[in-house]
Amino acid sequence: MIARLLALMITLCCGLPALAADPDDLPGLIEQLHTRDYAAMEQTVNTIAATGDPRAVAVLQALSDGDLYYRKSDDKVFIARKADSGNDLLDPLTGAFVENVGRRDARKIGINNSMRRALRGALGSLTLLSPDPKVRATAAQSLFKSPDPGAVEALGLAIAAEKDEAIRTAMEEAQAASVLLSDSDDATKITAIQSLADRGGRDALSLLKGIPDTATGPVKAAAAEGVESIEAALALWSTAQNIYYGISLGSVLLMAAIGLAITFGVMGVINMAHGEMVMLGAYTTYVVQEIIRNNAPGMFEFSLAIAVPLAFLVSGSVGVLIERTVIRYLYGRALETLLATWGVSLIIQQLVRSIFGPTNKEVGNPDFMSGAVQLGEMTMTYNRLWIIVFALVVLAMLMLVLKRTPLGLQMRAVTQNRRMAGAMGIRTDRVDALTFGLGSGIAGMAGVALSQIDNVSPNLGQSYIIDSFMVVVFGGVGNLWGTLVGALSLGIANKFLEPYAGAVLAKILVLVAIILFIQKRPRGLFALKGRAVES
């Protein structure tokens, strides 16, 4: 009953600006707050709210928080702040420091529960009518999160006055949420339910689910319908979110596997040291960032842009070195290559461990990589988004190199028929070294990307090597499109299994599925056909 009365009063005060007190009276009104008569105090609060003066917010907030004091000597009202000794008194309107008084020299203005409710309504209408659109938006949102039946009318007024489309929608939703808790008639409530159902989201869902059992039939039915439609929408969003997570994981797998698609897919070299090339790329990023931190902290935003080409060069030249010293003696002996490159991987790992130590290294995210964007019910972090973009760009560039450059032409020629290519004047051993270098270099670039989302430690490469092989084998050896499709489908399959099976079991299931798949199609999704297969 009191709430209704209050709402009525707020309506009266807000709705009839002619009656509204002159903002110039605010100092006088504030002095009137010092009273024991709660009915009078309520009247004053409402009058203050009606001024619409933004300065009043602090005063009413202080009153509601129990921070509004009066000075005993002259009964003037101040906002008090706890100080080391006694209280600091602040001017209620400007917030300026006035003086420090002893604890007994100023007293709190007491309020009761009904006052608190009145204050909430008054504050709501003050902020809802604030000239600052940000304040209005926040007020509407906070009312939506914690709806208040007393604010329905205030919201109605604010909606009528609101010019900003987005804020008005927010206010309407807040009003709908508040109506649900009030004792308005069924028709109003059903309209409110529909507007909430249109908004969707988890908050609306919990509001609709929170409708008390005492609700009448039609309201209940409308609420159930609303819940259903929101849940359907949420299920759709969660599917979308899973697909996004899947693509994100897929892009990580793609990054790790593209280089392998060159060394294993195109050259047929089982490079077990591939993971270490990724690791070297990540450590290059670390070194670049360390140098920038120590010498030119302002350049930090560009650290990744500097690290990408450097990582390509570092891993690429290590790759060429490995090819020239080990792998070239082992062409045609795939199993031996596997063992030798495994040995190389152990050496590189231990080398990095000896130089940088066995612990994780701190690699920072530049500003454009941190933060997240909210799309409906989906959260997308910027670092994952950039990695998706980066993986696709690298794949596209690699395809261009293979299809459109002389080096790419020579690589394909050597892959298809080594002796014929040699007879045509291609220096096959040089092409071998460059191809291996290219694959390793791309692995290094992947390392830069992975350093942003994973721990940079000597074991970094180990955790990706099996996944990378799975992607390449699943997608089909010697086919970059296959690698893309393989990486994305493995990523998505993994993320869709996770909610049902948990992360580890999902991974196991995917591994088992690949093992079974290879039985069915030993050459992967997109198998090369023809003589090349026979070797």
Place this chain on the structure above:
Amino acid sequence: MRGLVFRAFDRGGMIFLGILFGLILLLALSNLIMPVGHPLHAPTYLVSLIGKYLTYALLALSVDLIWGFCGILSLGHGAFFALGGYAMGMYLMRQIGDRGVYGNPELPDFMVFLNYSELPWYWHGFDMFWFAAIMIVFVPGLLAFIFGWFAFRSRVTGVYLSIITQAMTYALMLAFFRNNMGFGGNNGLTDFKDLLGFDLQNDGTRVGLLFASAMALGLGFLICKAVTRSKYGKVITAIRDAESRTRFLGYRVDRYKLAVFTLSACMAGVAGALYVPQVGIINPSEFTPANSIEVVIWVAVGGRGTLYGAVIGAILVNYAKTYLTGALPEIWLFALGGLFVFVTLFLPRGIVGAVNGSGDGGPSPIMTKVRDWRAARAMEGRS
């Protein structure tokens, strides 16, 4: 059948078995008879260490059987080894009874800790040794049979097979790391007390386990010898050298491969089972792909395609590992990595192949040099 047995006991086999048991006997005597502190006394840790090496040697033998003779490079044999080890570990856990920290007569400690109310179904029967002993052979064998059945029938060969065996052991590792698998999660099974009633901390039990390992290794050696020297073994070798041709000659290649792969997995399981009581723990890290690849290098160092080469390789590399990880821990991975590269580049048939040129046919590099040199001498003499 008699022919098969006789073939196993050829001169090389007898020499191998003689050396093996001679050394084991000496070690056992010096541990049990010589008083502690005597210069000829072998400390118990040495007995267990040699026992561990022997189980590794059996594992290497099983890898050599499929890689050296059939050309199947398994990078997942550690999985069969670990499964055998887990079967033994489960028996040993059940033997603890109510002597555990929580004193539960039925449930092992980790299950009490993880709030299990009763024993998972697959733990039943492991309180009986004969059952555990069957499982030690049966579980790895069954996994290998199913895996091989799919893989060999669809003609997954070469590196593809290597990669999926690696994926298999990786998947098993992830699975065994899970706490709710009921295998002790990441701590594995440990704190064993006794085996068949013998206290595992006792010197006598240790020596007994050493003998058991030597027996298993000897038996495995004889089986491999018998298999590879039989007609069946000739087909296996033919598959290694020219799989398609063997198939075209009418042999069911997939069945031969499946049989030898399963046999090899059973041997690996036995090796694992003997390994566990000697080191006192089994945990999921035994499944790591790196372990399985390491086994391959033991075989490669010793010389694949020669059975005693695999044994020598396993013992040598592991001795080097024990020494280096103790004395110069930084160096070990460099040495192991270097070994992989060096052996594949310069000793494709391992130490044994380099020394005497036997093994998978053809003379060794050293013997070739010697023959060339002789031929040159002969030419000089004639002219």
